[in-house]
Amino acid sequence: MLRRAFLAGMAALALGASAASAETPKEINFGIISTESTQNLKTQWEPFLADMEKATGIKVNPFYATDYAGVIEAMRFNKVQVAWYGNASAIQAVDRANGEVFAQKIYADGSRGYYSILIANTNSNINSLDDVLKQPGKLKFGNGDPNSTSGFLIPSYYAWAKNNIDIRKHFTTALNSNHEANLMAVATGQVDVATNNTEDFAKFQRAQPDKAKLVREIWRSPMIPADPLVWRTDLDEGAKKKILAFLLAYGQPGPNQAHEKEVLDALGQWGGFLASSNDQLLPVRQVSLFKDRMKIEQDATISDADKKKQIAEIDAKLDELSKKMAEVKTQ
Structure with a gap:
């Protein structure tokens, strides 16, 4: 009963917000996924959001949650209108929360991607992925949030x-x-191996160099597209134009460039933003489907007939994705 009442209330809020979306909003909520403690995220993000508010004339309220799903669900019910996600969580926002990718961060060196990594303590005998694979039933593992691209999806595959x-x-x-x-x-030896990414490891090395000396990278993935920013498709068009214009100009030559570069550096040595679209999610969607296919192939509880049917469905989706990715490359 309480759950039904909660969902009804959230739906009512969403309908009310949707009805008001025809007018440029006086304020928006900006969702920030939980890559680290909320206090750290506040320190890094609030100067940036203050600049966004000043430039757009729209009050920007930060929205933090204890996990990635909290931000996705908040966007689904229009409690969040714009959010920073990883690619895997952005897929959920696009598919389930009326979201649309509109921008992508870039790094200070101009690169448009980062890497998932596995890490181990420098005092351990674990120096490579092969060392982990050779020790079944002996190691403790620190996995990422289930909606994390670098912490969960990419290493899972x-x-x-x-x-x-x-x-x-x-x-x-x-x-x-x-x-x-x-x-x-x-670093403290609570787990033997864990997932992470090159961006957060670099931030950790700057913030806690002594602890970072106890951590080493033992495996690196192929490049992952840099994090997308997502807004709800029903956000007012005037607000969208103001937000995108702010992002594309941020950190670029101008009277505030020095300050903006400091803010971007605190966010993780970012270099600014580029316009983007849902197409940037295609490679990550492909990895997710490949992982599902392998899981079905290895599942002995599924009958041969059902397994053949499910694999055929995934192969059809993969074929569609391949065609779409080929189209994007030629554009």
């Missing part, structure tokens, strides 16, 4: 699925946490 590893059986424990917590868990 490239490190585990492609090596026929079921993490529930391979490790003595497998705990989900954010990037910052996984770095600390490896």
Whole structure:
């Protein structure tokens, strides 16, 4: 009963917000995924959001949640209108929360991507992924948030699925946490190996150099597209234009460039933003489908007929994705 009442209330809020979306909003809520502690995120993000508010004339309220799903659900019910996501969580926002990718961050060196990594303590005998694969039933694992691209999806496919590893059986424990917590868990020896990414590891090295010396990278993925920014498709067009214009100009030559570069550096050595679209999610969608395909192939509880049917459905989706990616490359 309480759950039905809660969902009804959230739906009512969403309908009310949708009805008002025809007018430029006086304020918006900006969602920030939980890659580390809320206090750290506030320190990094609030100067940027203050600049956005000043430039657009729209009050910008930060929205934090304890996990990625909290931001996705908030966008679904129009409690969040714009958000910073990873690619995997952006897929959920696009598919389930009326979201649309409209911009992508870039790094200070001009690169448009980053890497998922596995990390271990420098005092351990773990120096490579192969060292992890050779120790079934002996190691503790720090996994990422289930909606994280670099902390969960990418290593699930490239490190585990492609090596026929079921993490529930391979490790003595497998705990989900954010990037910052996984770095600390490896540094303090609470887990033997954990997922992370090159951006958050670099931030950790700057913020806690002594602890960072206890952590080493043992595996690196192919490049992941840099994080997207997503807005609700029903956000007022005038607000969209103001927000996008602010992002594309931020950190670029002008009277405020020095200040803006400091803010971007605190966010993770960012260099600014480029316009983007849902097309940037296509490679990550492909990895997700490949992972699902391998899981079905290895599932002995599924009948041959059902397995053949499910794999055929995934192959059809993969074929559509391949065609779409080829079209995007030629544009």
